[in-house]
Amino acid sequence: MWSQLLFGSFPMIYISCEGSTVAYCWIRFLIPNANSSALSLFTESQITGSLRGITRSSAGSSGLENIRITSISLSPADPRTVKEPTDKSCAFSYYADPSGKKIILSSPGFPSGYPTNARCQYLLRAERGSVISLAFTTFNIRDNCQDDFLTVFNSLSSDRGNIITEQCGNRPPTNPLAVFSSGNVALIAFITSSISYPGFQVVFSQVPKLTGCDQTLTSDLGNFTSPYYPSFYPPNIDCKWTIQVPSHLRIRVQFYMFRLKEPGMNHDTCNKDYVEIASVKYCGERSFLGLISSGPTLEVKFHSDASFTDKGFLAEYSAYDPQNPCPGQFACSNGLCISVSLTCDGWNDCGDLSDERNCVCSSDQFHCDNGLCKPRLWLCDHSNDCGDNSDEKQCGCNSEQWKCNNEVCIPRIKKCDGQPDCADFSDEADCANVTVGVCTDFTYQCKNGACTSQVNPECDQKRDCEDGSDEESCNCGVRPYKHNRIVGGTDADVGEWPWQVSLHFGRQGHTCGASIISKHWLVSAAHCFQRTREANYADARNWNTYSGLHGQRDMQNVQVRGVKSITTHPLYNHNTFDYDIALLELKEPLVFSNIIHPICLPARTHIFPSGMSCWVTGWGLLGENGQLARMLQKAEVKIINDTVCNSVTRGQVTPRMLCSGYLTGGVDACQGDSGGPLACSQNGGPWFLCGIVSWGEGCARKNNPGIYSRMTELREWVKIQTGL
Ligand code: 4AZ
Numbered sequence: 001m002w003s004q005l006l007f008g009s010f011p012m013i014y015i016s017c018e019g020s021t022v023a024y025c026w027i028r029f030l031i032p033n034a035n036s037s038a039l040s041l042f043t044e045s046q047i048t049g050s051l052r053g054i055t056r057s058s059a060g061s062s063g064l065e066n067i068r069i070t071s072i073s074l075s076p077a078d079p080r081t082v083k084e085p086t087d088k089s090c091a092f093s094y095y096a097d098p099s100g101k102k103i104i105l106s107s108p109g110f111p112s113g114y115p116t117n118a119r120c121q122y123l124l125r126a127e128r129g130s131v132i133s134l135a136f137t138t139f140n141i142r143d144n145c146q147d148d149f150l151t152v153f154n155s156l157s158s159d160r161g162n163i164i165t166e167q168c169g170n171r172p173p174t175n176p177l178a179v180f181s182s183g184n185v186a187l188i189a190f191i192t193s194s195i196s197y198p199g200f201q202v203v204f205s206q207v208p209k210l211t212g213c214d215q216t217l218t219s220d221l222g223n224f225t226s227p228y229y230p231s232f233y234p235p236n237i238d239c240k241w242t243i244q245v246p247s248h249l250r251i252r253v254q255f256y257m258f259r260l261k262e263p264g265m266n267h268d269t270c271n272k273d274y275v276e277i278a279s280v281k282y283c284g285e286r287s288f289l290g291l292i293s294s295g296p297t298l299e300v301k302f303h304s305d306a307s308f309t310d311k312g313f314l315a316e317y318s319a320y321d322p323q324n325p326c327p328g329q330f331a332c333s334n335g336l337c338i339s340v341s342l343t344c345d346g347w348n349d350c351g352d353l354s355d356e357r358n359c360v361c362s363s364d365q366f367h368c369d370n371g372l373c374k375p376r377l378w379l380c381d382h383s384n385d386c387g388d389n390s391d392e393k394q395c396g397c398n399s400e401q402w403k404c405n406n407e408v409c410i411p412r413i414k415k416c417d418g419q420p421d422c423a424d425f426s427d428e429a430d431c432a433n434v435t436v437g438v439c440t441d442f443t444y445q446c447k448n449g450a451c452t453s454q455v456n457p458e459c460d461q462k463r464d465c466e467d468g469s470d471e472e473s474c475n476c477g478v479r480p481y482k483h484n485r486i487v488g489g490t491d492a493d494v495g496e497w498p499w500q501v502s503l504h505f506g507r508q509g510h511t512c513g514a515s516i517i518s519k520h521w522l523v524s525a526a527h528c529f530q531r532t533r534e535a536n537y538a539d540a541r542n543w544n545t546y547s548g549l550h551g552q553r554d555m556q557n558v559q560v561r562g563v564k565s566i567t568t569h570p571l572y573n574h575n576t577f578d579y580d581i582a583l584l585e586l587k588e589p590l591v592f593s594n595i596i597h598p599i600c601l602p603a604r605t606h607i608f609p610s611g612m613s614c615w616v617t618g619w620g621l622l623g624e625n626g627q628l629a630r631m632l633q634k635a636e637v638k639i640i641n642d643t644v645c646n647s648v649t650r651g652q653v654t655p656r657m658l659c660s661g662y663l664t665g666g667v668d669a670c671q672g673d674s675g676g677p678l679a680c681s682q683n684g685g686p687w688f689l690c691g692i693v694s695w696g697e698g699c700a701r702k703n704n705p706g707i708y709s710r711m712t713e714l715r716e717w718v719k720i721q722t723g724l
Helices: 044-057 642-648 711-722
Strands: 003-006 012-018 024-030 091-095 103-106 119-125 130-140 149-153 163-167 178-180 185-191 199-208 215-217 221-225 237-244 250-260 274-277 280-282 289-292 297-304 312-320 365-367 373-375 401-403 409-411 500-505 509-516 521-524 543-547 559-568 582-586 613-618 633-640 657-661 677-680 688-695 706-710
Touching (some): 130 185, 250 274, 509 677, 509 688, 521 688, 543 582, 582 711, 613 688, 657 688
Parallel strands (some): 091 119, 215 237
Antiparallel strands (some): 003 012, 130 178, 130 199, 149 163, 221 312, 237 297, 365 373, 500 543, 509 521, 521 582, 543 559, 559 582, 613 633, 633 657, 657 706, 677 688
8 A cells, every 4th residue: 555645845755554563664755856955855864753743743644543653763775675565576475374384485487497687575474473484495596696686584674674694696405595584574585687597495484483592501511503503593582501510610612613694794893693702702704613611600692683694603512620621632722622742833723822832942843933833844935824924034035135936036126027037927926017918938828829927817807818818718616506614524515526526447436536627528647547467547448437426325416427538648657656647538528517517727827826725625545544435525735835845755746746735744635535636716716726636655644745736737738638
């Protein structure tokens, strides 16, 4: 119903309301001769003030006779999510089944594809005393939240102050979206642009409103979570957990999942949703959060405000004896217990650096200005290991000089002067003025032959070559599925590494890894395909490739392809593992999917700086004497500086190899991971194949990092063989 009201002395306004305790009103302002002086009156206080006046004075003539208005609030809305009540296109309204039965809703045209440029609304209502549960079974909309998105509101109006969540993209079944309202109404707004995707399907039901979430926990060990975890917690809720243990004990709390994120918010000050422990508020996303109590009781509070909710948290607590907090282990200040051998080794194993404080540096360690000890090998490796950069100062160049990435000093004024002075061109890298045209061994060459000094210009969504060739062939290195970062753990998520392939040899099963670089081609390691006395690994007919695989025994959506040909590098040396690369041509092409997608090949000149974090994946041995993994494993490893790499391998590393891992050991690839990818992504850009798992002295041993084939050096050969 639209009512016509007079607003102040000038514009006409039309008002349409619905709802019982809370009325949601749409107000349309009709300003005959809009001019800036009239528009300046449209402030929140002006409008609320005028509305109060109107509803009081014109109630008799406007149909609002029986309405008593106690408070009015206004909030801005994204115009795309606003729909006039008279607009019935793509507008739906549903009541939840009072018995709690589930109703399945879906986007128009699901799953064949939703309409383009649509503005859909689903008004959802439930009985008073209930809340609305929305569990998305499919969520596959275009991954561009600017133009294609779905918003769930904790209200029947689409005002930004009541957003529960706003999402886009394609979510894997392992990361479903499930949200709850805090009252008995909700609204889904679904906005699309010019490209159609399958859309969404959601189970809509009502559940009784939580009457309270406070809990007293008295056992010595237990878990607690945000309400409805792992679904999103509801808006407008406060919970308190009181943990009580015997008076001689203390409490240790560890959060294994912690996501209280709000788009566009600075999470330094937690003034929206937060967890509060001992008067300290925590919010945002944390990879590790551990705390200890000062007494036998600990209160953990949780608060969510009216807008934007998230997955929340999963916490475990345990009682411990403060006299002996970590029997046989080192007690970190945050309550973690770690092996004593991990203290004072240069690595932040506790997460709060407490295992690296008060150390006496050993002779093979360097003393940082901030008191930390770091391995001497890390000095001058371009990575700020100390945290205060003291390990990268005084690295041979004086203050008037600049140090090239290859350790040579050049006069500082020569940095970014448009002329390469360092042999590795590093002085002309990362400069504001990109030089176009000069070709050297270190510049990226465009298809038309011109060169750009821009570092890593491929697929960075910026046109660096005049002919745009740096942005061609960029349907690679992205994950079609949207993933939440999974804290801890080493099992990969489904579709997290969609270029990873498992190579099965005969009846032996998984033998090596590989990476998808196109529908027809995989790249792997030459040493996987050497004929031995027992078996002919060189014969393509003995191999099968499994793409889209997660668990070795789960063949759902997996594409199995035979191998047409295996090409190992002609210079592969089985004594030194030099040129350890092979190309596999598939008998039938792959069909790319949410879980099968190629990785980008880096240009010959692509720079993967030392210290960079990359990921190695595979089903290899879970330890030197362990078993093959069933689930695809992932490990974060760091690129190690070549000088350090050569020194720890006593010169066994050729220009076709690179080191990655940790000199302290503990994380590494192992047998069975060979041929698999070392994948790196910078600043959220696409993933590039930096290396191929090749060899190493054992697995995860101290001072024995993993050795990988260096893709940049082998790039030309791949191009010659495959045309890619
Ligand atoms: C192997 O035997 C192997 N620690 C692969 C990688 C590493 C060691 C051995 C790296 O295939």
